[in-house]
Amino acid sequence: MLTYPYQERKLNLNPALIDEARTLAKEIVAEVKPFIISHSTVSVERAVLRLLGIDGVNSEGIPLPNLVVEHLQEEGLLAEGSARTLTRAFIHYGKSPQSLAEGIEQGTIRLTELPDFPEEVIENTARALALPAVAKIRAQRQARRAMLAQGEGIEPYLYVIVATGDIYEDVVQARAAARQGADIIAVIRSTGQSLLDYVPYGPTTEGFGGTYATQANFRIMRAALDEVGKELGRYIRLTNYASGLCMPEIAAMGALERLDVMLNDSMYGIIFRDINMQRTFVDQYFSRMINGFAGIIINTGEDNYLTTADAMEAAHTVLASNFINAEFAFLSGVPEEQQGLGHAMEINPDVPDAFLYEMAQAQLVREVFPRSPIKYMPPTKHMTGNIFRGHIQDALFNVASVLTGQSIHLLGMLTEAIHTPLIQDRALSLEAARLVFGVLRHMGEEITFKAEGRIQKRAVETLEKAVGMLRDIEKIGLFMALERGMFADISRSLEGGRGLDGVFAKGADYLNPFIRLLGAETEGREAFESSAMGGERDV
Amino acid sequence: MLTYPYQERKLNLNPALIDEARTLAKEIVAEVKPFIISHSTVSVERAVLRLLGIDGVNSEGIPLPNLVVEHLQEEGLLAEGSARTLTRAFIHYGKSPQSLAEGIEQGTIRLTELPDFPEEVIENTARALALPAVAKIRAQRQARRAMLAQGEGIEPYLYVIVATGDIYEDVVQARAAARQGADIIAVIRSTGQSLLDYVPYGPTTEGFGGTYATQANFRIMRAALDEVGKELGRYIRLTNYASGLCMPEIAAMGALERLDVMLNDSMYGIIFRDINMQRTFVDQYFSRMINGFAGIIINTGEDNYLTTADAMEAAHTVLASNFINAEFAFLSGVPEEQQGLGHAMEINPDVPDAFLYEMAQAQLVREVFPRSPIKYMPPTKHMTGNIFRGHIQDALFNVASVLTGQSIHLLGMLTEAIHTPLIQDRALSLEAARLVFGVLRHMGEEITFKAEGRIQKRAVETLEKAVGMLRDIEKIGLFMALERGMFADISRSLEGGRGLDGVFAKGADYLNPFIRLLGAETEGREAFESSAMGGERDV
Amino acid sequence: MSEVNLKAVRPYGDTLDDGIVQLSFTLPIPFGEEAKEAAKRWALQSGFQEPNISHAQDMGEGFSFFVVYARSRVTVDFTVIEVPQLTQVRLEKRQIELRIREEVRRKLVVVGACIESDAHTVGIDAIMNMKGYNGHKGLESYHEVEAYNLGAQVSCEDLLAKAVSVSADAILISQVVTQKDIHLRNLTRMVEILELEGLRERFLLICGGPRLSYELAKELGYDAGFGTGTYAEDVAGFVLEAVLRQRI
Amino acid sequence: MSEVNLKAVRPYGDTLDDGIVQLSFTLPIPFGEEAKEAAKRWALQSGFQEPNISHAQDMGEGFSFFVVYARSRVTVDFTVIEVPQLTQVRLEKRQIELRIREEVRRKLVVVGACIESDAHTVGIDAIMNMKGYNGHKGLESYHEVEAYNLGAQVSCEDLLAKAVSVSADAILISQVVTQKDIHLRNLTRMVEILELEGLRERFLLICGGPRLSYELAKELGYDAGFGTGTYAEDVAGFVLEAVLRQRI
Numbered sequence A, B: 001m002l003t004y005p006y007q008e009r010k011l012n013l014n015p016a017l018i019d020e021a022r023t024l025a026k027e028i029v030a031e032v033k034p035f036i037i038s039h040s041t042v043s044v045e046r047a048v049l050r051l052l053g054i055d056g057v058n059s060e061g062i063p064l065p066n067l068v069v070e071h072l073q074e075e076g077l078l079a080e081g082s083a084r085t086l087t088r089a090f091i092h093y094g095k096s097p098q099s100l101a102e103g104i105e106q107g108t109i110r111l112t113e114l115p116d117f118p119e120e121v122i123e124n125t126a127r128a129l130a131l132p133a134v135a136k137i138r139a140q141r142q143a144r145r146a147m148l149a150q151g152e153g154i155e156p157y158l159y160v161i162v163a164t165g166d167i168y169e170d171v172v173q174a175r176a177a178a179r180q181g182a183d184i185i186a187v188i189r190s191t192g193q194s195l196l197d198y199v200p201y202g203p204t205t206e207g208f209g210g211t212y213a214t215q216a217n218f219r220i221m222r223a224a225l226d227e228v229g230k231e232l233g234r235y236i237r238l239t240n241y242a243s244g245l246c247m248p249e250i251a252a253m254g255a256l257e258r259l260d261v262m263l264n265d266s267m268y269g270i271i272f273r274d275i276n277m278q279r280t281f282v283d284q285y286f287s288r289m290i291n292g293f294a295g296i297i298i299n300t301g302e303d304n305y306l307t308t309a310d311a312m313e314a315a316h317t318v319l320a321s322n323f324i325n326a327e328f329a330f331l332s333g334v335p336e337e338q339q340g341l342g343h344a345m346e347i348n349p350d351v352p353d354a355f356l357y358e359m360a361q362a363q364l365v366r367e368v369f370p371r372s373p374i375k376y377m378p379p380t381k382h383m384t385g386n387i388f389r390g391h392i393q394d395a396l397f398n399v400a401s402v403l404t405g406q407s408i409h410l411l412g413m414l415t416e417a418i419h420t421p422l423i424q425d426r427a428l429s430l431e432a433a434r435l436v437f438g439v440l441r442h443m444g445e446e447i448t449f450k451a452e453g454r455i456q457k458r459a460v461e462t463l464e465k466a467v468g469m470l471r472d473i474e475k476i477g478l479f480m481a482l483e484r485g486m487f488a489d490i491s492r493s494l495e496g497g498r499g500l501d502g503v504f505a506k507g508a509d510y511l512n513p514f515i516r517l518l519g520a521e522t523e524g525r526e527a528f529e530s531s532a533m534g535g536e537r538d539v
Numbered sequence C, D: 001m002s003e004v005n006l007k008a009v010r011p012y013g014d015t016l017d018d019g020i021v022q023l024s025f026t027l028p029i030p031f032g033e034e035a036k037e038a039a040k041r042w043a044l045q046s047g048f049q050e051p052n053i054s055h056a057q058d059m060g061e062g063f064s065f066f067v068v069y070a071r072s073r074v075t076v077d078f079t080v081i082e083v084p085q086l087t088q089v090r091l092e093k094r095q096i097e098l099r100i101r102e103e104v105r106r107k108l109v110v111v112g113a114c115i116e117s118d119a120h121t122v123g124i125d126a127i128m129n130m131k132g133y134n135g136h137k138g139l140e141s142y143h144e145v146e147a148y149n150l151g152a153q154v155s156c157e158d159l160l161a162k163a164v165s166v167s168a169d170a171i172l173i174s175q176v177v178t179q180k181d182i183h184l185r186n187l188t189r190m191v192e193i194l195e196l197e198g199l200r201e202r203f204l205l206i207c208g209g210p211r212l213s214y215e216l217a218k219e220l221g222y223d224a225g226f227g228t229g230t231y232a233e234d235v236a237g238f239v240l241e242a243v244l245r246q247r248i
């Protein structure tokens, strides 16, 4: 029901401040950029290998992309980029990347003894090897566009999670959720997957608080949702997590399997999973490039800030981070129309007038990012075992969402504090949201906020504080800001956290054909840019 | 939290229209007034007897007031007013009204053979006999004022019902409700009591869907609520029903026992209980006089219209009826501050933008009656067995209520479609309302409605239609309007319905000392008028 | 997900046969750790497993409220379930009218009311009045039906008298208030009066209301009963079929 | 209202001993009259009386959801209930500090973490970090406590190593995720490791989390467990008492 871009201006915000925030964020990101583009990671390389067609696991269950990268690492070949060596091997052996990987696994192929080839030959061959994946992703994007044209939900999109730990049970829940009215299904990942430095393989039926993100699971769920969506005449979007130590690989898998939304933040892993910041910045860059090209909406994780920090005090950190996340997205070529910036309704409901402050925050994010499919997260921290009270807290969240024109609406569950959603929890939430959205559909258009009232004041104040924070960060740099715990009250060090050993400086002859094919200003994009630029969304 | 009178003007209503409506209503009522003041009813007379101190039942359970009135009727003495004959008997026998009544019951006293006395003596004696009740009621009003000064809830007042059918169980529920946060407790009456032409006696423990309204039950509940209110530092108001065939008597009982709120409509009995309209108009006049004097807030029953008629189509009938009800109240000397005009949230939630129309209606009633403690009734008709959905419907009602500055907020129950409230249903509703009111407390002040938007248009349209309806009624008269089924789609005839045989024309020497003592422009009032006029409410 | 065993169906939360059930209830005991333990024991004694007292709240006056999630091992055999139901297909108004005209060849006569203490006329009005319900016109709008809606709080005697005086085919009774089973009492009263007067066979006796079902109506000695979501067509169709059946 | 018989307490709706309970659950059977009947039978077989299926809803994919009100005859004897509880009185921070200074006469040392897969630090932070929770300062703010909060997803081994290296008095463990009883597994793992290393007696072992209780903790072999609404004082007080007790 939203008309893009969002048109209302209810908060009396100072546009100069918003411009300043954007400029600051751009500068903050620009400072990190040299580091990012001069480095790669094991996960980026594994993603490259996956896009080149390498998949599967060995008898011990170790994924071939991991084995190949380890091999390259051992042989000191990784700095050139896995694509270069694989391409050379391809030319030399005349075998597909998959066969090569299997050969490496079995020890029948060694990459150290490869002859060299003219640079042009290597580049062209690498490009040729890369094209099938690019074509596949493009085809998926086209398929999505075609299916969306057949019918889809209206905003705010109803987004629910399934989290049984078993992909087959997830499918049942997801299909039922679609019938119950969901527009977007997110398959929650098993606790701890983000810390695995490999992607599990095949369909999985065990997980805690979620199901492993595997390519097979993606495919199974995609097929199930396509089927039910077709029946319902409504395309059902699928969400997963390109987060953690494997974000680029998961992005690649998601692009190939036509996921529609990916949790894909530039800093979440650093802050919340204690993943090394150097690793994350490099990983997010490539993973977002893939998501951008695939027409996948990325979701950022600022809502998480308010699960540890206080929502009244830390509202501005969410906005400041949104600005930074958006700039990182631009850097990877993700257009605004795919920037599902996250924020949340997490003020303690015991705070008098809490709803007013939530409205201020929700409207603020909406007005500042009028073209982005912003994602609004429900109350979680202050939910309790009282499901009846919780259902009301969620209803208020629904009200705030529809009043402020949110795009992606993650449904709160009355059982939030108890367990991952049961089949009926989701149905009850969906029903409640549909009810609220229906009876309040045009309320947002009907109301204006008092000039200099509580809502406007709170919004202006939050914007000012966010700009102040960005000014500080711009001065000290993002790395230092993270060290100081400026986000979510959590401090991380440059060398600390997991996965730093997987980061390496690109060699002078580093090759990754996908950067040119998928990146912001490059060839593969053409086909889609025109429409995206026109403001129309095919995502 | 409301400041009286309500100040906001958000609907862009035409004040001339409101004035016209009031004038029309005044004229409509003025047309009925001659009939009203020239008639009395058996129930009015029984109320007079009760106020003179007659109470109790005979061995067959027939209340003494009924026996005396029947006796007077048989003897052809009723047209003079029961007070006249009782006064004469008092002078003659020197016995209290109660002893006289007992004598009549036992056949030891006959009223036909009484000597006559000078009119002045009779009037003065009647007045003297009436004064103790007047003093008692005044004392109750003063007691209420004193207790309110110790502490009370803030508006919208949280109003819940108890309906176990057993006064002792009701007490448990009511005390628990007070602790759970209720400001007002209504003891629902047993199904069908409104059609009884007598008031049951003593404490009762059986009833269907409610507990009998008896003076003993009033007293028991009053004591229980005073006790718990004192403990909580918050005066707990008590509500019952001065409706049906005995409305004046119940009003008298309520005034004596310090009830705070009475359902007391000028037409409800006619429309919904098929009570004869002549009977009701006379009864309501005297019952409201008592309520007015006692500082009791009356609640009108327009919400009921929307349980039979469609809330989208019939919204204006509610408003039109509110105007008429208010004028009838003025006629009886009930000031605006005690006119708890009723309206309800009953639009089918499947109607797109239903909430906007509800807001329009709620705000309209609020703005049109800025000094009245208007009473907002929750969704009932569209509640279903889905308690979770119902809880959300009620939450939206809570939102509408606090946004539009309602005064008395009858809580919706998630189990509305299933059973009368369980102890936890009430607690959950109270908790939900407190939550919503808390987080939205000042939202009403924060928002304005778009000029000529859906809400304003709907409100203006409803007001116009109400005025149109009042114009029609003014032309044909209220009796005819009722015959034509203009309220709630229910048609009633002048001679039809129950209780007509209890109506009689006052004789030339009719006497009822309470009319002068309790009525609008008369002596008993003085003590309170000054404060009520000042806008301060002691009710 | 594994196949559901329809011979042993049990509640489902998010995994087949997990048995998860939500409960809420109040116990008349003061709030505290002991109350929680009592709630847990109540759940265990009721046969639930792993009761999780996810919420406990003081209701005041020595009462405590609980929200509980627990697992149930109780199964039902779904394969043996047969619900006595009206077998009739839902006809449309037009068809019904036509069939009355052509097959019954006289108007059907129905009288209806909310009996005794019940004043909830919206349900019976939905069935009988012109306007109907949810776009389904009521019996009064049927050319081929003579419908008398007596309204609220009509005594059984008055309703019967009317039915006799207009030679009704069917008597329609609405009962909405069910507190303390008053609906059962009222409905039974009507049957008893009819039987006493020897008139039970003379009329089709039909009841309706949100807590009524075909099954319950049959138990009470009625010819049919209708619950939530009934439309005039359902009733007219039933009366039509029954009248035709009687003819044979 | 009559007196409650505490030896036979049963659910209460609005009349003593009415036994009213609300239930909701899904059955893996397709929506319809038969599903409703199945729900009713399930309730009856579970021992409830007069089940009233007040709501039935199609969940899609062959599932049906129900809201049920029913009566229970099950009673619990409230008079015999005793809940193992920390007997200790809640001391205030000031008092605790004083008693450590005067009676223990050295700082208390505690290490804490969310172990294994669990990343929910808010709870342990609420207990340990400077800032604390709801205005109750955390252990880090105690002069007389040396507190090491290792944060999220710490392996049992790492936590133990830290405890050994700083000679901790107490190990604090938080477990929030309980799906598939992972908290039980993780908590048990810690006890096993401690026992294997022969170190179980060396440390006070304390766990906490929204689904934990003193009772459950004891069952698992912990010295204490704390649930929702715990503050640093509770933990500090417990450690203090236990350390003093060990001295004697």
Ligand code: B12
Residues within 6 Å of the ligand: B188, B189, B190, B191, B192, B208, B209, B210, B272, B304, B307, B308, B380, B381, B382, B383, B384, B415, B416, B417, B418, B419, B420, B421, C112, C117, C118, C119, C120, C121, C122, C123, C124, C126, C127, C133, C172, C173, C174, C175, C176, C177, C178, C179, C180, C206, C207, C208, C209, C210, C211, C225, C226, C227, C228, C229, C230, C231, C235
């Ligand atoms: C509207 C309403 C009223 C109105 C009734 C106006 C009127 N003229 O009907 C008013 C305000 C007057 C009222 C009063 C009372 N009510 Co009332 N009321 C309701 C309410 C909100 C809606 C009922 C309704 O209209 N439903 C819509 C109709 C269309 O649905 P339906 O009745 O189920 O009818 C459908 C089917 O059941 C079927 N059907 C029904 N009858 C028949 C008959 C036949 C022959 C057939 C074939 C089919 C059929 O077809 C219909 C269409 O599909 C319900 C709560 C709720 N949401 O259900 C409470 C409710 C029914 N009321 C209740 C009570 C207790 C009362 C009072 C007794 C309270 C009191 N003590 O004052 C009074 C007294 C009334 C009395 N003497 O009976 C309780 C009953 C509790 C119980 N289970 O026993 C309820 C459930 C509310 C509650 N939670 O307390 N009420």
Ligand code: B12
Residues within 6 Å of the ligand: A188, A189, A190, A191, A192, A208, A209, A210, A272, A304, A307, A308, A380, A381, A382, A383, A384, A415, A416, A417, A418, A419, A420, A421, D112, D117, D118, D119, D120, D121, D122, D123, D124, D126, D127, D133, D172, D173, D174, D175, D176, D177, D178, D179, D180, D206, D207, D208, D209, D210, D211, D225, D226, D227, D228, D229, D230, D231, D235
């Ligand atoms: C905040 C939160 C998160 C944050 C955590 C941030 C952080 N750094 O802690 C984030 C967003 C990262 C998160 C992630 C996940 N979460 Co989470 N999360 C929550 C949430 C909303 C609030 C928890 C909270 O902070 N409560 C506030 C604190 C203060 O309360 P507390 O933990 O109970 O602590 C108190 C007491 O228990 C006690 N206490 C606790 N620990 C200890 C320890 C000791 C020694 C003592 C003495 C006392 C003590 O004292 C504390 C203060 O009184 C809950 C839902 C809810 N409303 O409860 C879900 C919830 C706990 N999460 C859940 C899940 C499944 C996850 C994920 C696994 C989902 C996924 N697959 O991605 C992930 C992965 C996390 C992981 N690896 O563990 C589920 C758990 C379901 C279950 N019962 O198993 C919940 C219930 C939500 C749901 N319904 O699905 N989550």
Ligand SMILES: Cc1ncc(COP(=O)(O)O)c(C=O)c1O
Residues within 6 Å of the ligand: A189, A190, A191, A192, A193, A194, A241, A242, A243, A244, A263, A264, A265, A268, A273, A299, A300, A301, A302, A304
């Ligand atoms: C950006 C992002 N990634 C991932 C996750 C999921 O958590 P985990 O890292 O445990 O998979 C979240 C959760 O909110 C998130 O916001």
Ligand SMILES: Cc1ncc(COP(=O)(O)O)c(C=O)c1O
Residues within 6 Å of the ligand: B189, B190, B191, B192, B193, B194, B241, B242, B243, B244, B263, B264, B265, B268, B273, B299, B300, B301, B302, B304
């Ligand atoms: C004015 C009024 N009186 C009385 C009642 C209660 O109904 P009864 O007449 O059955 O007591 C209502 C119910 O809404 C009402 O609005």
